[in-house]
Amino acid sequence: MASPCPSSSTLDREINLFQRLLRHYGPQHWWPAQDAFEVIVGALLMQQTAWRNVAEAIQNLKEAGLLEVRALAAAPMPVIRRHVKIAGLYRTKPKRLRDFCRHLLNRSDGDLTRYFDRSTDVVRDDLLAQDGVGPETADSILLYAGGHPVFLVDAYTIRIGRRIGLFDTNAYDDVQKHFETRVPRDLAMYREYHALLVAHAKALCRPTPSCNECPIRLLCDFGRGRKR
DNA sequence: ACCCAGGTGGCCC
């Protein structure tokens, strides 16, 4: 049966949004990391912290020879703390880093390929069981370190999606399901989609606080709104 | 002196 060829205007908004973002911002080349382990460390440090500081913390670890599962698992807490202090939450993040590495050793002898070589759901549950790993961190690790195609949701995704009327919820799982049921489950595309949403958020945040000048007319003004 | 950053876990109702 020859199904009618959909013009771009009749495509799902979620796919159309991806195409507009990609056309405007271009490929983002995410995640900025050398290898899977560096992605994991970055994901654990990134929470509620500017990437600039995370990058510096990772560089510190790298120069200290600690950007490796076994080394980090064995490093004394004060040493780890000194290197990652710049990434904030220095009383919680170092312990999470070290404990996560110890878990990797227990689970797969520190072999990340082996660690990720299970079904997406199984790995995701295993990640979520670790201290400091919530849905976003788990999915960023799955997507960018493990090569598992999951749609990564973050505060930007929810803000943009709500403001342009894609959905009306803050619930992580619901937003994820929203995209996963409308966007083909493709690893490269899911990686790019999330990176593009962040690129758009950052582009919008700085120069144009209001959406009137949004380069791709998404009408999604930014700012978190008052807290407290 | 604020407000924010690619969250998470612990409470409370």
Next chain:
DNA sequence: GGGCCACATGGG
């Protein structure tokens, strides 16, 4: 299930 809070550093 949803809403609030502490956590902590550095930059605008």
